[in-house]
Amino acid sequence: MKKIIEFTLNGELVEHAVDVQKTLLKMIREDFDLTGAKEGCGAGECGACTVIMDGRALNACLVFAVEADGHDILTIEGLAVDGVLDPLQVSFIENAALQCGYCTPGMIMTAKALLNENPTPTVEEIKEGISGNLCRCTGYKKIIEAIQFVVEDQPV
Amino acid sequence: MKFVGKSVKRVDGIKKVTGSLKYVDDIKLSRMLYAAVKRSPYPHANILNIDISKAEALKGVKKIITGDQFTKRGGLYLEDKNFLAVGKARYQGEGVVAVCAETEEIAKEAVALIDVEYEVLPAVTNAVDGMKPDSPLVHPDLADYQWAPVFFPEPGTNVSNHYKLRKGNSPEAFEQADIVVENDFFVPHVQHVPIEPHTAIAQMDVDGFLTVWASCQSPYAVRQALSAAFDVPLNKLRVLSPAVGGGFGSKAGTTLEGIVIPLAKACPGRPIKLTYSREDEFQNAYVRQGLHAKIKTAVNKDGKITAVQNEFVWDGGAYTEYGVNIAKAAGYASAGPYDIDNVWTDSYCVYTNHPVGGPYRGFGMCEIHFGIEQNLDIIAEKLGITPVEIRRINGMKPGGTTGTGEVVSTSGLMQCLDSVVQDIKIHEKSKPTSPKKVRGKGIACGWKAPSMPNNAASSAVIKLNEDGTAHLLVSAQDIGQGSDTVMTQIAAEVLSISPEKITIRTGDTDHTPYEWQTVASRITYSAGRAVFEAAKDAMDQLLELSQIKLGIYKRDLELRDGYVVSKIYPDKKVAIADLAIGLNFEDGSAIHGPIIGRGAFIPPNIRDADKKTGLGDHPVVFWTYGVQGVEVEVDLETGQTKVLTVASCFDVGKVMNPQLLEGQMEGAIVQGMGTALFEELILKDGKVMNPSFVDYKIPTSDDMPEMIIKFVENPEETGPFGARGVAEPAMVPSAPAIANAIYDATGIRLNTMPMTAEKVLAAIKARDAQNTE
Numbered sequence: 001m002k003k004i005i006e007f008t009l010n011g012e013l014v015e016h017a018v019d020v021q022k023t024l025l026k027m028i029r030e031d032f033d034l035t036g037a038k039e040g041c042g043a044g045e046c047g048a049c050t051v052i053m054d055g056r057a058l059n060a061c062l063v064f065a066v067e068a069d070g071h072d073i074l075t076i077e078g079l080a081v082d083g084v085l086d087p088l089q090v091s092f093i094e095n096a097a098l099q100c101g102y103c104t105p106g107m108i109m110t111a112k113a114l115l116n117e118n119p120t121p122t123v124e125e126i127k128e129g130i131s132g133n134l135c136r137c138t139g140y141k142k143i144i145e146a147i148q149f150v151v152e153d154q155p156v
Numbered sequence: 157m158k159f160v161g162k163s164v165k166r167v168d169g170i171k172k173v174t175g176s177l178k179y180v181d182d183i184k185l186s187r188m189l190y191a192a193v194k195r196s197p198y199p200h201a202n203i204l205n206i207d208i209s210k211a212e213a214l215k216g217v218k219k220i221i222t223g224d225q226f227t228k229r230g231g232l233y234l235e236d237k238n239f240l241a242v243g244k245a246r247y248q249g250e251g252v253v254a255v256c257a258e259t260e261e262i263a264k265e266a267v268a269l270i271d272v273e274y275e276v277l278p279a280v281t282n283a284v285d286g287m288k289p290d291s292p293l294v295h296p297d298l299a300d301y302q303w304a305p306v307f308f309p310e311p312g313t314n315v316s317n318h319y320k321l322r323k324g325n326s327p328e329a330f331e332q333a334d335i336v337v338e339n340d341f342f343v344p345h346v347q348h349v350p351i352e353p354h355t356a357i358a359q360m361d362v363d364g365f366l367t368v369w370a371s372c373q374s375p376y377a378v379r380q381a382l383s384a385a386f387d388v389p390l391n392k393l394r395v396l397s398p399a400v401g402g403g404f405g406s407k408a409g410t411t412l413e414g415i416v417i418p419l420a421k422a423c424p425g426r427p428i429k430l431t432y433s434r435e436d437e438f439q440n441a442y443v444r445q446g447l448h449a450k451i452k453t454a455v456n457k458d459g460k461i462t463a464v465q466n467e468f469v470w471d472g473g474a475y476t477e478y479g480v481n482i483a484k485a486a487g488y489a490s491a492g493p494y495d496i497d498n499v500w501t502d503s504y505c506v507y508t509n510h511p512v513g514g515p516y517r518g519f520g521m522c523e524i525h526f527g528i529e530q531n532l533d534i535i536a537e538k539l540g541i542t543p544v545e546i547r548r549i550n551g552m553k554p555g556g557t558t559g560t561g562e563v564v565s566t567s568g569l570m571q572c573l574d575s576v577v578q579d580i581k582i583h584e585k586s587k588p589t590s591p592k593k594v595r596g597k598g599i600a601c602g603w604k605a606p607s608m609p610n611n612a613a614s615s616a617v618i619k620l621n622e623d624g625t626a627h628l629l630v631s632a633q634d635i636g637q638g639s640d641t642v643m644t645q646i647a648a649e650v651l652s653i654s655p656e657k658i659t660i661r662t663g664d665t666d667h668t669p670y671e672w673q674t675v676a677s678r679i680t681y682s683a684g685r686a687v688f689e690a691a692k693d694a695m696d697q698l699l700e701l702s703q704i705k706l707g708i709y710k711r712d713l714e715l716r717d718g719y720v721v722s723k724i725y726p727d728k729k730v731a732i733a734d735l736a737i738g739l740n741f742e743d744g745s746a747i748h749g750p751i752i753g754r755g756a757f758i759p760p761n762i763r764d765a766d767k768k769t770g771l772g773d774h775p776v777v778f779w780t781y782g783v784q785g786v787e788v789e790v791d792l793e794t795g796q797t798k799v800l801t802v803a804s805c806f807d808v809g810k811v812m813n814p815q816l817l818e819g820q821m822e823g824a825i826v827q828g829m830g831t832a833l834f835e836e837l838i839l840k841d842g843k844v845m846n847p848s849f850v851d852y853k854i855p856t857s858d859d860m861p862e863m864i865i866k867f868v869e870n871p872e873e874t875g876p877f878g879a880r881g882v883a884e885p886a887m888v889p890s891a892p893a894i895a896n897a898i899y900d901a902t903g904i905r906l907n908t909m910p911m912t913a914e915k916v917l918a919a920i921k922a923r924d925a926q927n928t929e
Contacts, residue, residue, distance in 0.1 A: 040403070089170075099820075100400060100403075104175075139860060
């Protein structure tokens, strides 16, 4: 069964008939071909599917697509505006905060939401903030440094 | 140097931070079908009957296949594997029937409608028991299997490889020793846990061409294996690996590719996709083999180790086509990075009804060092010397000999030891954060050689473009380690053009040249050397043409910033862009044609070891040595161990990209810490009890210790710019260093991984109870 929903996706208002059983993750990946968010576990445990809804990070694998109705969804594909990378994206490259890249979109979206809520987190708050996003490659050090770098680089 | 040795930013960075890189599961092809697999609920069971009638009747189901339609066995070193169970299932979760359908949901529904009748067989759930004469046999037909001649299966038993090493006269050395120490250690199965689960798509065209998109580390090895298994000639089989979301060995061989191919053959023209769930990943992809180790060491009062005797029993799981080589690699490395005259080792790879054991970062080394390095600390304590002193006395130095009798020319182990001792301040005690906590420090050495066939080859092609830019083609896969960037740096250095002017393409057996495998910490070394040679070849062609153009001898020319320049008169130069398609003369004629550099490499002079004794003067290409020092804090009330600081130093030959290398070391340390403290695939009667992130935890950002990363650079003679591999060695000392630190803190020695809070607490309580008696 499908339901028509209306929501903002990466800044554009969209109307879409979606299967009510479908998760938000499946919808953005399958129906909109936005494959930056990944399914790492399908159980909300790894954070690879993280997107931002109304400014807050969430695991898109745990939310039904219909719940996006009337909301604002930002995926990794919407983070760079007009081809200009977000400071977090630049910082991840500069600080070598990615390796295989599979957790990277989710990690960056979590970091983005974290900085939205708390523009000047401490290292402990950064660690806590990304603790729901698993990375098997980096050991996290350079990810934390990349987020710190953006915090320190902000205009006062 | 301009680019090598510099922290050049990742060439795949923008694609990865924008989410635009397409991994295999992101690929959507027209008319794609989706596969699902019916799996055995039993670890060991005969398949009596398969009823697919209800599933076949389901609307949207396209094709159903069973194992008995594909009975040809395959495997990398020992041909013992079928992609779907034939006749019987050998582990819980083994694929028995595969379905493809119009949607994933229909495929899964169809799987639920399939009825399989089993006759449950007694299972082998412990490798040591599996070696007993009365054990059930996992592979009763082992005698009929094919294997590479450097492996020694024992048909009629569960032993799929018995590796022997006999150096010197161990029995005599044990009789004469001042002290003999013997300990048992156990390392359980763990899983690699790449964040990207395994995934593959196969499409068979009507003209017989087969295309496979796989998240795999080694497209050429996968092509070879699939060609043999499904009788498709190599020229009609294309394997693409567009991106790999973490491998750590789990994507080194073939897993689910062999399930989608027969479905694709049955549905010509339609791509078939199969993506593993996390549960599949935990039990149906590779796992790290378990290890039961007995380590016996003879030592003199002066601290010199005179002999070791090892027995390694590897829990290889249901199929050991790859795992037999882990038993071998562990065997020839069994003395550890120490110069010991007498070595006696038996390393057995044993079939069990556990998930399939396979290559995992370290390839046996993490497992054996857990015992070797703890045993060394135990000896040091008995002798009344420090862990550092016993390592100084016995550690490998240039001129020493390995367990196989190879004379070592390069070893920076002592330099690494000095570095780590200083960075971790091994002899200083720091104060715990509470009186109910204790702190301790531990150290461990490690070594590893690339475990690969002697003739493991690499190649590279460099094509110069009309504007002086270049394309670099290799099949070394960037699985996160940063090889795309390092390969580009090497080409950039030799050609003296900036890395931005080079585009690297990988992972397509139709269009990128041969690479044996992206495993064994061999890519920077071997593929890097092929890239070096390809760039040299292109350079040589440019110099040949410039010699004619400029009228200057080749020997007086060099490449500099996109030009061929005279070393003597720098104003005499020609742009490489002007030579890229050949040399044009003033009369309008031209010679040579496009510049295409070709590079090929096989590590030189690696020879088989003696089959009876395991001895050999050059059985591996090189050894990478390193040391880790660790400080832990143990909570005496909960048993919880917190790793506070890790200092690491490895002899990498040449640091190619400091920032990427640091990142790789940090990742290895944290991964090693996870396996040391809490990771374990819990098996009960052959069943995986924790196949999810809820029950199988890997380290999070909260667990991250302070890390001090250092390197020494004793060049590898045949490596590009002196580089050797370090991706796996980086993780080897982690677990024993933590174990030694826990002992230093608590006086408790844990011989079993993982060293969980429960185990530490139970050991503390048992000791306290004993002390009060």
